[in-house]
Amino acid sequence: xxxxxxxxxxxxxxxxxxxxxxxxxxxxxxxxxxxxxxxxxxxxxxxxxxxxxxxxxxxxxxxxxxxxxxxxxxxxxxxxxxxxxxxxxxxxxxxxxxxxxxxxxxxxxxxxxxxxxxxxxxxxxxxxxxxxxxxxxxxxxxxxxxxxxxxxxxxxxxxxxxxxxxxxxxxxxxxxxxxxxxxxxxxxxxxxxxxxxxxxxxxxxxxxxxxxxxxxxxxxxxxxxxxxxxxxxxxxxxxxxxxxxxxxxxxxxxxxxxxxxxxxxxxxxxxxxxxxxxxxxxxxxxxxxxxxxxxxxxxxxxxxxxxxxxxxxxxxxxxxxxxxxxxxxxxxxxxxxxxxxxxxxxxxxxxxxxxxxxxxxxxxxxxxxxxxxxxxxxxxxxxxxxxxxxxxxxxxxxxxxxxxxxxxxxxxxxxxxxxxxxxxxxxxxxxxxxxxxxxxxxxxxxxxxxxxxx
Numbered sequence: 001x002x003x004x005x006x007x008x009x010x011x012x013x014x015x016x017x018x019x020x021x022x023x024x025x026x027x028x029x030x031x032x033x034x035x036x037x038x039x040x041x042x043x044x045x046x047x048x049x050x051x052x053x054x055x056x057x058x059x060x061x062x063x064x065x066x067x068x069x070x071x072x073x074x075x076x077x078x079x080x081x082x083x084x085x086x087x088x089x090x091x092x093x094x095x096x097x098x099x100x101x102x103x104x105x106x107x108x109x110x111x112x113x114x115x116x117x118x119x120x121x122x123x124x125x126x127x128x129x130x131x132x133x134x135x136x137x138x139x140x141x142x143x144x145x146x147x148x149x150x151x152x153x154x155x156x157x158x159x160x161x162x163x164x165x166x167x168x169x170x171x172x173x174x175x176x177x178x179x180x181x182x183x184x185x186x187x188x189x190x191x192x193x194x195x196x197x198x199x200x201x202x203x204x205x206x207x208x209x210x211x212x213x214x215x216x217x218x219x220x221x222x223x224x225x226x227x228x229x230x231x232x233x234x235x236x237x238x239x240x241x242x243x244x245x246x247x248x249x250x251x252x253x254x255x256x257x258x259x260x261x262x263x264x265x266x267x268x269x270x271x272x273x274x275x276x277x278x279x280x281x282x283x284x285x286x287x288x289x290x291x292x293x294x295x296x297x298x299x300x301x302x303x304x305x306x307x308x309x310x311x312x313x314x315x316x317x318x319x320x321x322x323x324x325x326x327x328x329x330x331x332x333x334x335x336x337x338x339x340x341x342x343x344x345x346x347x348x349x350x351x352x353x354x355x356x357x358x359x360x361x362x363x364x365x366x367x368x369x370x371x372x373x374x375x376x377x378x379x380x381x382x383x384x385x386x387x388x389x390x391x392x393x394x395x396x397x398x399x400x401x402x403x404x405x406x407x408x409x410x411x412x413x414x415x416x417x418x419x420x421x422x423x424x425x426x427x428x429x430x431x432x433x434x435x436x437x438x439x440x441x442x443x444x445x446x447x448x449x450x451x452x453x454x
Contacts, residue, residue: 027055029385030171036412061305067402070341074360082442199279208246211295319371324393
């Protein structure tokens with residue numbers, strides 16, 4: 001009979017380095033968390049599993065910033081500033097940033113070129129002297145005591161190595177570091193089912209003049225194809241939009257599920273494996289349908305991203321869980337560190353359902369409390385990004401890149417503030433953090449002025 005566990009021999013793990021702040025994960029939250037801590041003069045290391053930055057925005061081919069803007073009393077305005085403004089300016093300088101485009105007639109999103117995003121993120125971190133370790137996969141922690149992380153273990157091409165820090169920031173998206181340290185977490189809805197992942201793709205060879213505003217007509221063409229039995233789609237709502245060059249469009253018709261119909265679980269290895277294969281099958285089927293659309297007849301797949309697009313896995317429990325009611329009620333918090341202007345975006349079986357705060361009656365955005373970045377049970381850790389402390393519904397809104405930028409900048413600034421005052425992150429003076437974020441142009445909340453324009 002085969003054993004179900006293996007005893008791994010003890011070994012001496014080389015120490016890669018010692019830092020004041022270590023950030024795990026190089027998505028939007030991780031990029032600005034590391035840059036913010038380093039800007040404050042702290043020796044900072046950013047660890048990323050791939051050889052490039054951007055998180056789901058590059059690794060999953062999302063190619064679209066959501067949540068930078070909000071609908072404020074009926075007017076679309078840019079809400080997220082600070083370090084994100086610097087990053088977007090660098091992408092734009094590389095001619096990789098589209099003008100904002102309207103979603104559902106209510107809120108703006110902004111597309112970008114993934115190569116430009118990768119280069120701009122490299123430049124941003126270099127400008128603040130952030131140390132970077134690419135191709136390093138987090139593998140576990142060694143605790144100094146029950147409440148304090150001593151080192152993070154990473155697997156590299158040189159084998160296992162250890163990284164020591166005074167403060168860690170978990171921007172892994174999956175809450176890996178926090179879970180290894182013993183922080184409590186939740187997955188999915190009340191039944192444990194997360195939101196459905198998707199496989200993006202990009203097409204080239206489109207005739208822009210012939211395609212026109214194809215995103216307006218494609219839903220009707222999908223309905224006709226479904227009725228005729230020529231094509232079957234895994235979800236109703238489709239994304240088909242042009243990139244900076246009109247000959248290239250990004251596409252998402254996909255929704256990846258288990259055999260039982262529930263969403264693939266992004267922290268289950270077998271689920272992820274099946275999901276990648278199924279995602280590519282769905283992407284191919286979407287491409288075959290699009291070849292029947294005017295302007296797409298000669299198109300071809302130019303890119304399938306390195307991985308499936310994961311929307312939700314673990315959510316770490318912190319001092320406060322941002323809820324769906326907070327999003328729809330445009331909640332305010334005394335410990336606000338910025339805002340989220342994206343609505344609830346629920347990826348349910350076969351569809352995507354958006355739920356907005358009242359428009360134009362409401363200010364259209366909710367504040368994000370610092371407490372959602374502070375996990376229970378671990379003293380020298382902050383969590384930022386889609387794995388921060390939120391309910392299933394709250395996360396369906398504040399998981400997007402705009403809110404991740406806000407959380408990341410606050411986490412990096414908070415870590416630096418804690419170090420300067422010899423405190424743990426939970427005990428920093430929130431007023432000082434808010435003042436720091438205001439000085440950096442990153443803070444909106446508690447009746448601070450909202451920037452005008454896009």
